[in-house]
Structure formats: C-alpha cells, structure tokens
Amino acid sequence: MTTERVLPAEAYRWRWPALAALLLGEAMNLLDATVVQVAAPAVHADLGGSVSDVQWFGTAYTLPFAVLLITGGRLGDLAGRRRLFVLGVVAFTAASVACALAPSAGLLIGFRAVQGAAAALVIPQTIGLIKAMFSGEETAKALGSIGPVMGLAAVCGPVLGGVLTHADLFGSSWRAAFLVNVPVSAVVLALxxxxxxxxxxxxxxxxxxxxxxxxxxxxxxxxxLIGADVTQLPMQRWVLLLAGLLALAVFARHQRRSARPLLEPSLFTHRGFLAALVTSTAFFAVTNGMTTVVVLQLQLGAHTGVLAAGLSLIPWSAGLAIASWLAGARLVRRYGRRVMPYGLGVLLTGLLAAVAAYRTTAPGHYPAALLPGLALIGLGAGLFTPAFFTLALHPLRPQEIGSAAGLLNAVQQLGATLGVAVLGSVYLAGAGTGGPGAAPHAAQAACWVATALVAVCAAASSRVGAPDRR
Structure with missing residues (x-):
C-alpha cells in the first residue's frame, strides 16, 4: 500500500503551521507528565485519600503512557497517523476536563490513566507526519524542534503546576493545571x-x-519503581521487575521469529539506533530525575512554598529554550553531531555547580547559588536535544518510522521513570537520615549519580546516527 495523502501537494505551504500543531500536541501531552509534581500536595489536601495517592497522581499518567507508546506507533502505521493524532488529542482533552472535575482521589487517578493512554496515541505520530511533510534540510530542522519541545515540556510542567496552583484562578486551585489543556487542544484541533x-x-x-x-x-x-525507594526495594517488587525483564526477553525473541512483528526487525540491525535508545534512557533519567530532586529539596529541605519551588526552575527552562533555538537554527546544521558532546559538557558543568551550591548553602535556607547551575543544566540539555533527535532518526527508512518513534518515546518515559525513582530515592533516603544538614548532602549525592548517568549518555551518544547496519 502506498502512503496516503489527503491534502493536495500545494497545501504543503502550510507545513509550518501544521508542524506547530504537532509540537503543541507533544508539549501538551508531555507537560502533563510532570504538571502535578509540585501541585500534588495541594491535590491531596483538597481530595483526601491515602498518602500513596500523592505518588499516583503523577505515575498513573506515566505508566499507561510508557506501556502503550509502542502500540500507538504501530497503530499509526496501520490506521493513519493524522487519524490517530486527532483521536488521541480529543481523548486527551476529554480526560483533562474529567481530571479537573474529579471529586475524589480515586477518580482523578483513573482519569490520569486515561490521559496517559491518549498521550500514547498522540506522541508517536509526530515523527512520521514530519517526515511526510518535509524533505531535505527542512526535515532535519523540523525534527530538531522535537527535542527542545520535549525538554521544555518536562521542565515547565512543575513551573506551570506551581504557578497555577498558587494563583488559585476563580478558586480553581490545582484544577486549572488540567483545564489549561482545553484551549491548547482547541488550537491543535483547529490546525x-x-x-x-x-x-x-x-x-x-x-x-x-x-x-x-x-x-x-x-x-x-x-x-x-513507581514511588519506591530503590535502595530498599522489597522482594515482591524485585520479583515483578524480574518478571518484566523476562517478558521483554520473550518479546525480543518473538519479534525475531514473528512473520508480522510489532517492531520492524531491521531497527535492531542498526547500531546507531540501538545507541540512541541507551542515550535517550540515560539523558531523560538525568533531566527528569534532577527536576524531581530540585523540587523535593526546595520544598522539604529549604521549606519553600509551591510557587517558589515552581519559579526556581525558570532559569533551567530559559536556558533550555535559548540553547534549543540556537542549536536547532544554527549549530546543528553547521557542526552536526559535535553539538552533542558540547551540550553534555555544559550540562555536566551545571551539575557540578549544583553540587557546589548545595554544599555552600546553610541548611534550611534557600539555595540562591543553585540558580546559575540550573541555567547551565538547561543550556546543556537545550544544545544536546536538537542534535540527538535529528541524528537518531536520520538513517531510518519510512517503514521503520512508526516503530522507531514509539520505541524511542517509550524508552524516554522509561528513562524518566528510572530517573525519578533512582535520583528521588537517593535524595529521600539521604534526607531521612536526620540532622539539619542531611537534605543538602542528599541532594549532592543525587547530583553525583546524575553525573554518572551523563557519562553513560556521552559514551552511547558517540554512536548515534552511525549509518552502518550489522
């Protein structure tokens, strides 16, 4: 079957507004993965329920999102990517309204799961549709815009959640964080x-x-891994984890032997794409995990309010936005893959600056010296992501795009979950040891773990975009 195009060729003069629809859809969906990170205590205070519900307000979204991304990519191959994109946006909007109106914690968790499943239909379609609309150098420029949008959405989620909750618009408190999706989705559907x-x-x-x-x-x-202390994981969770790894091993064996595999087998003959999966996992573990650590330290260690915790991430967001634009518009086209190690170097410098800030700030005080470090982390991430997403998908064939998009996004969510679990656990385990200086020392320890993950990312990214197939 040939690729179906509903629009006539001359309509592609609107490809940039159409790209805006895709990027807004990505941002809206990825924003919701973290939007309740700062607002969760306010949600719990309003709706009640058990303390564990605070963790599930976020992870009820992440779990179906990660689980269904590969399936969403393949459904786009089968039923049409625009059709799945629109269906996912409509379902996501309806679930957002339901979240905003939820009268209990249990219902909110259920609606968050529906949001995550809808997001899994939207996100994998973006790359295939960009490939359908653009050609030549424009394709690299369009693909390079995905990474900055994803990074900005991940960092801006806690900022937006904190600002909207504190603003308490029309008495809506945390509910405004979900209602903001409605006008954004209206723009997406109009485009x-x-x-x-x-x-x-x-x-x-x-x-x-x-x-x-x-x-x-x-x-x-x-x-x-959700809500768990990975330093003290109970036996039953280890059993589930091992069962999951076994199921994935059986899945890999099934894909090699199946006459109609879910993933294109040719993806796994490409060393560059396999390196991209490892890189994506490590990179998003660092960025999402450190966002969690910064927010936890500000609220639990420095005793700041929800607004201050959210606004403190603005240097990170600003650095990410500036560097992403510069890398996507100029640097990637001029220097290519060399932008990635420079970006990781700046990110590493930011982590070291954060360690110094936590070391020199008195316990219980606001770590003002942390803000330049967060700006450097944002600048480094902004330099890295456009180059990474451009190179990761460059050598792929059209029939591989749906599988690759779903798998790349799935490992991103897996990396984000691992980062939150590992770095969050390192911080919470250290901060809970007692004493006024425990929290800053725990934040330093999390930063050192993040630097080790940056090293993994650097090693793997050296192979991203390699053209050879085994």
Missing part, C-alpha cells in the same frame, strides 16, 4: 486539517502477541 494523512508504505499486520508481551514487560518493569 490538524493541515496535516497530511500518512501511514507506512507497506501496510504491516498487527502483532497481538507482541503487543501483549511488550505491554506486560514494560508495565512490570516500570510499576515496581
């Missing part, structure tokens, strides 16, 4: 007709056993 309909050039069959194995494996790996 959606400009998108071409696109699907895999060769129509793949749907792999039901592979889908079940991928969902079960991913879910069993992610679930035990």
């Amino acid at each position: 959606a007709p400009l998108l071409p309909e696109d699907r895999a050039p060769i129509r793949p069959a749907f792999d039901w056993p592979g889908t079940a194995l991928a969902a079960a494996g991913t879910g069993l790996v992610v679930y035990p």
Whole structure:
C-alpha cells in the first residue's frame, strides 16, 4: 500500500503551521507528565485519600503512557497517523476536563490513566507526519524542534503546576493545571486539517502477541519503581521487575521469529539506533530525575512554598529554550553531531555547580547559588536535544518510522521513570537520615549519580546516527 495523502501537494505551504500543531500536541501531552509534581500536595489536601495517592497522581499518567507508546506507533502505521493524532488529542482533552472535575482521589487517578493512554496515541505520530511533510534540510530542522519541545515540556510542567496552583484562578486551585489543556487542544484541533494523512508504505499486520508481551514487560518493569525507594526495594517488587525483564526477553525473541512483528526487525540491525535508545534512557533519567530532586529539596529541605519551588526552575527552562533555538537554527546544521558532546559538557558543568551550591548553602535556607547551575543544566540539555533527535532518526527508512518513534518515546518515559525513582530515592533516603544538614548532602549525592548517568549518555551518544547496519 502506498502512503496516503489527503491534502493536495500545494497545501504543503502550510507545513509550518501544521508542524506547530504537532509540537503543541507533544508539549501538551508531555507537560502533563510532570504538571502535578509540585501541585500534588495541594491535590491531596483538597481530595483526601491515602498518602500513596500523592505518588499516583503523577505515575498513573506515566505508566499507561510508557506501556502503550509502542502500540500507538504501530497503530499509526496501520490506521493513519493524522487519524490517530486527532483521536488521541480529543481523548486527551476529554480526560483533562474529567481530571479537573474529579471529586475524589480515586477518580482523578483513573482519569490520569486515561490521559496517559491518549498521550500514547498522540506522541508517536509526530515523527512520521514530519517526515511526510518535509524533505531535505527542512526535515532535519523540523525534527530538531522535537527535542527542545520535549525538554521544555518536562521542565515547565512543575513551573506551570506551581504557578497555577498558587494563583488559585476563580478558586480553581490545582484544577486549572488540567483545564489549561482545553484551549491548547482547541488550537491543535483547529490546525490538524493541515496535516497530511500518512501511514507506512507497506501496510504491516498487527502483532497481538507482541503487543501483549511488550505491554506486560514494560508495565512490570516500570510499576515496581513507581514511588519506591530503590535502595530498599522489597522482594515482591524485585520479583515483578524480574518478571518484566523476562517478558521483554520473550518479546525480543518473538519479534525475531514473528512473520508480522510489532517492531520492524531491521531497527535492531542498526547500531546507531540501538545507541540512541541507551542515550535517550540515560539523558531523560538525568533531566527528569534532577527536576524531581530540585523540587523535593526546595520544598522539604529549604521549606519553600509551591510557587517558589515552581519559579526556581525558570532559569533551567530559559536556558533550555535559548540553547534549543540556537542549536536547532544554527549549530546543528553547521557542526552536526559535535553539538552533542558540547551540550553534555555544559550540562555536566551545571551539575557540578549544583553540587557546589548545595554544599555552600546553610541548611534550611534557600539555595540562591543553585540558580546559575540550573541555567547551565538547561543550556546543556537545550544544545544536546536538537542534535540527538535529528541524528537518531536520520538513517531510518519510512517503514521503520512508526516503530522507531514509539520505541524511542517509550524508552524516554522509561528513562524518566528510572530517573525519578533512582535520583528521588537517593535524595529521600539521604534526607531521612536526620540532622539539619542531611537534605543538602542528599541532594549532592543525587547530583553525583546524575553525573554518572551523563557519562553513560556521552559514551552511547558517540554512536548515534552511525549509518552502518550489522
């Protein structure tokens, strides 16, 4: 089957507004992964429920998001990427309204799960639709815009959640954080007709056993890490984790032997793409994990309010925005893959500056010296992401795009969950040891773990974009 395009060729003069629809859709979905990070205590105070519900307000979204991303990518190959994109945005908007109106913690958690499932339909379609709309150097420029949007959304989520909760617009408190999705989605849906309909050039069959194995494996790996102290993981969680790894091993074996695999087998013959998966996991573990540590330290260690904790991330967001624009518009086209190690170097400098800030700030005081370090972390991440996403997908064939997009986004969410679990656990375990200086020392320890993950990211990223296939 050939690629279906609903719009006539001359309509592609609207490809940049259509790209805006895709990027807004990505930002809206990824923003919600972290928007309740700062607001969760206010939600719990309003709705009640058990203390564990505070963790589930965020992770009820992340879990189905991570589990269903690969399936969402393949469904786009089959049914059409624009169709799945629009369906996902509509479902996401309806779930957002339901979250804002939720009368209890249990219902909010359920609606958050629906949001995550809808996001898994939206996110994997972006890359395929960009490939359908752009060609030549414009493709690299358009793909390079994805990384900055993803990074900004991840960092701006806590900022937006803190600002909206503190503003208490019309008495809405935390509910405004979900209602803000409604006008954004209206813009996305208004621009959606400009998108071409696109699907895999060769129509793949749907792999039901592979889908079940991928969902079960991913879910069993992610679930035990949610809200857990990874330094003291109980035996039953280890059993679930090992069962998930076993299910993923069976999934990999099934993909190699299946006549109609869920993932294109050719992806795994490409060393550059395998390196991109490792890089994405490590990078988003650092950025999401450090966001969590900074917010926890500000609220629990420095005893700041929800607004101050959210606003403190603005230097990170500003640095990310500036560097992303500069890298996407100029640096990647001029210097190519060399931008990635420079970005990681700046990010590493920011982490070391954060260590120094936590070391020199008196316990219980606001760490003003941390702000320049956060700006450097944002600058480094902003330099890295456009180059990474451009190179990670550059050598792929059209029939590989849906699988690659779903898998790359899935490991991003896995990395984010691992980062929150590992770095959050390092901080909480250290901060809970007692004494006024425990919290700053725990934040330093989390920063050192993050530097080790940056080293992993640097090693893996050296192979990203490599053209050779095994």
